[in-house]
Amino acid sequence: MKIPYYVILPSYFAYALGFIFGHLRDFVSFFRNHVDKPPKGYAPLCRDFEDFYTRRMYRRIQDCFNRPIASAPNTWIDVIERVSHDNVTLVRTKNTRRCINLGSYNYLGFAAQDEYCTPRVIECLEKFGASACASRVECGTSVLHEELERVIAKFVGKPAAMVYGMGYATNSTTLPALIGKGGLIISDMLNHSSIVAGARSSGAKVAVFQHNSPSHLEQVLRKSIAEGQPRTHRPWKKIVVVVEGIYSMEGEICRLREIVALTKRYKAYLYLDEAHSIGVIGKTGRGLCELQGIDTEDVSVMMGTFTKSFGSCGGYIAGSEDLVKYLRYVSPGHLYATAMSPPAVQQVLSALKVLMGEDGTDRGMKKLAAVRENSNFFREELQKMGCEVLGDEDSPIMPIMLYIPATIPAFSRECLARNVAVVSVGFPATPVFLGRARICISAAHTKEDLNQALKVIGEVCDICQLKYYPPPQLSWKEKARLKEKEKNL
Amino acid sequence: MATGMVMEMKETLVSLLDAPLADAVIFGIHIDGHLFLETLLVVVIAFLLLQKSYQPEKRPLTEQEIDQLCDEWTPEPLHPPITKEMELSPPVLESAAGPHTVVNGKDVINLSSANYLGLIGHPKIKEACNAALEKYGVGACGPRGFYGTIDVHMDLEAKIAQFMGTPDSILYSYGLATVSSVIPAFCKRGDLILADEGVNWGIQNGLFLSRSTVRYFKHNDMASLEALLEDVRQEDRRKKKVLNRRFIVVEAIYQNSGEMVPLDTVVRLKEKYLFRVLVDESNSIGVLGKTGRGLSEHFNIPVEKIDIITSAMGHSLASVGGFCTGSAKVVDHQRLSGAGYCFSAALPPFLASASITALELLEDNPVLLTRLRRNISFFRSKLATIPGVVVRGHALSPLIFLHLQRSGSFAEDSVILQQIVDKMLEEGVLLSASKRSLLDKCKLGAGIRIMVTASHTEAELLSVSSSLGNVIQSVVTAQS
Numbered sequence: 001m002k003i004p005y006y007v008i009l010p011s012y013f014a015y016a017l018g019f020i021f022g023h024l025r026d027f028v029s030f031f032r033n034h035v036d037k038p039p040k041g042y043a044p045l046c047r048d049f050e051d052f053y054t055r056r057m058y059r060r061i062q063d064c065f066n067r068p069i070a071s072a073p074n075t076w077i078d079v080i081e082r083v084s085h086d087n088v089t090l091v092r093t094k095n096t097r098r099c100i101n102l103g104s105y106n107y108l109g110f111a112a113q114d115e116y117c118t119p120r121v122i123e124c125l126e127k128f129g130a131s132a133c134a135s136r137v138e139c140g141t142s143v144l145h146e147e148l149e150r151v152i153a154k155f156v157g158k159p160a161a162m163v164y165g166m167g168y169a170t171n172s173t174t175l176p177a178l179i180g181k182g183g184l185i186i187s188d189m190l191n192h193s194s195i196v197a198g199a200r201s202s203g204a205k206v207a208v209f210q211h212n213s214p215s216h217l218e219q220v221l222r223k224s225i226a227e228g229q230p231r232t233h234r235p236w237k238k239i240v241v242v243v244e245g246i247y248s249m250e251g252e253i254c255r256l257r258e259i260v261a262l263t264k265r266y267k268a269y270l271y272l273d274e275a276h277s278i279g280v281i282g283k284t285g286r287g288l289c290e291l292q293g294i295d296t297e298d299v300s301v302m303m304g305t306f307t308k309s310f311g312s313c314g315g316y317i318a319g320s321e322d323l324v325k326y327l328r329y330v331s332p333g334h335l336y337a338t339a340m341s342p343p344a345v346q347q348v349l350s351a352l353k354v355l356m357g358e359d360g361t362d363r364g365m366k367k368l369a370a371v372r373e374n375s376n377f378f379r380e381e382l383q384k385m386g387c388e389v390l391g392d393e394d395s396p397i398m399p400i401m402l403y404i405p406a407t408i409p410a411f412s413r414e415c416l417a418r419n420v421a422v423v424s425v426g427f428p429a430t431p432v433f434l435g436r437a438r439i440c441i442s443a444a445h446t447k448e449d450l451n452q453a454l455k456v457i458g459e460v461c462d463i464c465q466l467k468y469y470p471p472p473q474l475s476w477k478e479k480a481r482l483k484e485k486e487k488n489l
Numbered sequence: 490m491a492t493g494m495v496m497e498m499k500e501t502l503v504s505l506l507d508a509p510l511a512d513a514v515i516f517g518i519h520i521d522g523h524l525f526l527e528t529l530l531v532v533v534i535a536f537l538l539l540q541k542s543y544q545p546e547k548r549p550l551t552e553q554e555i556d557q558l559c560d561e562w563t564p565e566p567l568h569p570p571i572t573k574e575m576e577l578s579p580p581v582l583e584s585a586a587g588p589h590t591v592v593n594g595k596d597v598i599n600l601s602s603a604n605y606l607g608l609i610g611h612p613k614i615k616e617a618c619n620a621a622l623e624k625y626g627v628g629a630c631g632p633r634g635f636y637g638t639i640d641v642h643m644d645l646e647a648k649i650a651q652f653m654g655t656p657d658s659i660l661y662s663y664g665l666a667t668v669s670s671v672i673p674a675f676c677k678r679g680d681l682i683l684a685d686e687g688v689n690w691g692i693q694n695g696l697f698l699s700r701s702t703v704r705y706f707k708h709n710d711m712a713s714l715e716a717l718l719e720d721v722r723q724e725d726r727r728k729k730k731v732l733n734r735r736f737i738v739v740e741a742i743y744q745n746s747g748e749m750v751p752l753d754t755v756v757r758l759k760e761k762y763l764f765r766v767l768v769d770e771s772n773s774i775g776v777l778g779k780t781g782r783g784l785s786e787h788f789n790i791p792v793e794k795i796d797i798i799t800s801a802m803g804h805s806l807a808s809v810g811g812f813c814t815g816s817a818k819v820v821d822h823q824r825l826s827g828a829g830y831c832f833s834a835a836l837p838p839f840l841a842s843a844s845i846t847a848l849e850l851l852e853d854n855p856v857l858l859t860r861l862r863r864n865i866s867f868f869r870s871k872l873a874t875i876p877g878v879v880v881r882g883h884a885l886s887p888l889i890f891l892h893l894q895r896s897g898s899f900a901e902d903s904v905i906l907q908q909i910v911d912k913m914l915e916e917g918v919l920l921s922a923s924k925r926s927l928l929d930k931c932k933l934g935a936g937i938r939i940m941v942t943a944s945h946t947e948a949e950l951l952s953v954s955s956s957l958g959n960v961i962q963s964v965v966t967a968q969s
Contacts, residue, residue: 043732045822046675054822058825066634068639069639073639101636103636104637110628112625113623118622125619125622130809131807133804133807138601139921142581142582146581169663177927193831225559225562226559235562267564269564313836313837325575326571328577330928332928336665336689337664338801338803343627
């Protein structure tokens with residue numbers, strides 16, 4: 001995206017100033033011996049430059065992150081207020097502030113108590129306990145786990161599936177099992193940290209293609225296959241292309257149709273991470289393949305998590321029966337890690353039943369329609385206001401671009417003062433000059449909640465001057481005409 | 490006549506060549522005709538040497554050539570063909586994984602759950618989880634940085650710090666991701682790590698992701714560790730390098746063998762050679778020490794001497810997740826650089842409540858520890874009498890390994906051990922044999938992993954050991 005000069009020059013200036021002052025402070029504290037020195041003969045635990053960003057830049061705005069809450073992560077939360085007595089650490093106070101929650105991943109509204117899910121979860125807790133304290137191959141597999149694997153495979157449209165206890169561990173232990181040395185992983189530039197960790201753990205070579213750009217992916221594929229492995233030029237053992245359904249910092253939907261055409265043509269395998277898109281997009285919430293009308297056979301491995309849309313924890317991998325058998329035999333996340341907690345499994349099962357309408361009501365369809373409607377309404381209103389909002393239509397994630405580093409804490413603090421809890425992110429979660437406030441809409445947000453949030457965001461955007469695309473100014477004739485119309489209505 | 494003419498021509502040629510320089514003497518050298526030829530030769534040689542050698546033209550591949558290469562290339566299948574040994578069918582439980590559980594409609598004695606204090610299904614834990622589920626729902630719906638930090642998480646971190654006697658602690662949402670995130674947060678390229686050969690996969694993954702130099706010492710062999718440390722010291726003396734971060738990574742009770750690391754020796758070595766130590770106490774929290782505070786309490790070593798302690802909560806604490814504790818600096822640094830902390834959803838609040846209650850129960854009921862210890866020693870003494878198998882693992886470890894006396898490779902042993910496990914399930918005892926991933930670098934042998942809990946009764950353990958004796962005898966004699 002093209003950032004205007006009047007935005008980027010102040011950003012450079014701000015970072016440079018922060019940098020200079022940070023180093024000045026380090027210099028002074030070195031002389032006043034405030035630096036905590038390691039014991040004699042030991043290297044410091046955190047290297048200077050690793051720590052610099054944390055100490056001198058992040059610490060200034062640390063009250064905008066890690067905000068604790070004292071309630072369920074529902075549409076209204078009780079944000080606990082914190083104070084700092086020494087300008088370094090923050091301590092909790094007894095005060096809480098009731099805010100609208102625009103930060104949690106609660107797309108279908110299953111976050112807190114649910115009339116169908118919660119009684120069943122409590123029943124399950126009574127019967128199976130909170131944990132089996134063993135891995136799936138020891139005594140961690142219960143009838144619930146097997147049922148969930150069947151149900152999620154059917155839901156997603158694949159022959160078989162397996163379930164892990166943590167979404168991050170799903171990616172980081174499956175990628176090493178699928179591909180090893182001599183293979184190539186081509187991953188989107190903005191893929192999640194768990195995919196990066198899994199790709200690095202695998203030992204395969206990793207190449208990157210420009211974000212959501214099938215043309216660049218084709219270039220990378222052609223070049224990689226033609227040149228083979230680096231230095232030896234032997235042909236690659238296999239190539240796996242890794243993409244996400246909805247990108248969590250952009251709100252963009254992946255151009256899967258074109259990428260599937262490419263992987264078919266160049267005989268690469270496709271790994272789709274649907275963490276944010278399962279249960280949200282598609283007519284019945286079955287994810288990206290349903291939305292874009294793609295046969296699930298064309299995607300080799302489908303992965304997703306239960307944290308976002310289903311209000312639980314854990315992840316799944318869906319694929320062919322043989323692939324799932326092989327992964328059960330090799331994947332360390334299955335052989336060594338604690339099995340998913342049975343109440344969490346029950347929560348996903350119940351949420352899926354509601355979504356598929358098998359609980360006897362149409363709440364599932366209503367929730368899907370609500371999240372779509374709410375997202376589109378909110379995005380439209382923000383754009384009308386003049387903010388720069390990213391994300392595709394129907395995507396419940398909408399980042400509002402901030403750019404200037406000072407607006408990152410300003411937006412967050414001003415919104416909190418007006419009882420709206422938002423998430424603002426800067427470096428290193430986003431590129432250095434592309435700071436943004438990321439809004440996540442839920443099916444449980446009511447129209448009143450959204451209108452109130454919009455009012456507050458409008459005020460704060462005026463204070464922080466974030467309306468980069470203000471609506472065109474009307475002439476006095478047009479203004480008069482509008483006034484007439486409103487009077488008649 | 491002809492020769493005469495040739496001779497005449499030769500004479501004229503020579504005189505012609507000689508003529509201009511006839512009788513010329515430059516710098517004491519008599520200039521002759523052949524000198525002229527020699528200079529000409531030198532000039533020709535110099536000219537040839539200065540010519541560029543022949544190199545074929547560098548042409549990039551054309552689009553058609555790339556198309557052809559892409560068409561010719563055939564990848565391996567995504568996974569190798571499935572063989573019979575790849576088809577694992579673990580037991581499917583129909584109730585909680587307590588000391589007794591229901592498999593295939595039958596009640597069996599369960600010795601394969603790491604529920605060392607028997608807290609699964611405890612009414613206080615159920616009550617706490619119920620309350621948490623009613624208040625917070627199931628998931629935390631976000632990472633810790635973005636409204637996923639719920640007050641129970643902070644309470645649990647404070648409780649762990651108070652229990653272990655450290656300034657602070659940090660919570661992770663999965664046991665496997667804990668140590669894999671902690672090690673790369675503190676060790677980068679250029680740092681040195683000395684790790685035991687038998688460490689579990691989570692630690693191996695952390696070591697690989699850290700990109701540090703890793704050297705392994707023989708499993709639980711302090712002499713080997715000392716030799717390695719001496720080696721490092723010699724290298725330091727030879728090459729003057731920038732001081733890097735150095736760690737010794739061990740587990741309190743090894744997941745792969747049940748051995749206990751002699752922490753007093755490790756601490757002595759660490760102080761002598763100026764290393765830091767990271768101990769994974771997953772199997773020793775709530776097991777070792779007078780009040781269950783782990784390895785440091787067992788050896789009477791102040792907990793400040795251990796730089797980093799990590800643990801999974803899916804063992805004695807009857808929950809899911811993991812934690813890391815140490816000095817305030819250690820914990821604080823991970824809040825921004827622990828990958829499994831920053832980029833993953835927070836632990837579900839009901840599991841955090843379960844852990845808090847488990848810690849409180851452990852503090853209020855030290856009798857659990859005495860019961861566990863009694864069960865371990867009783868069971869070990871009975872298992873030692875079974876012929877055909879060797880009982881491995883430390884005397885105080887609740888994780889007991891049974892290795893075959895006549896052991897072959899890991900794969901061969903696994904087949905026999907799985908037969909024993911299957912037969913034992915028919916007899917009404919749930920056990921499990923070691924399973925190792927193809928990605929795991931550990932080379933230790935296969936065994937039956939028995940996990941003793943504080944809730945088992947002596948009668949049960951006696952009946953299990955006698956069934957085991959019979960089953961092992963029948964399988965081993967069938968083998969030979």
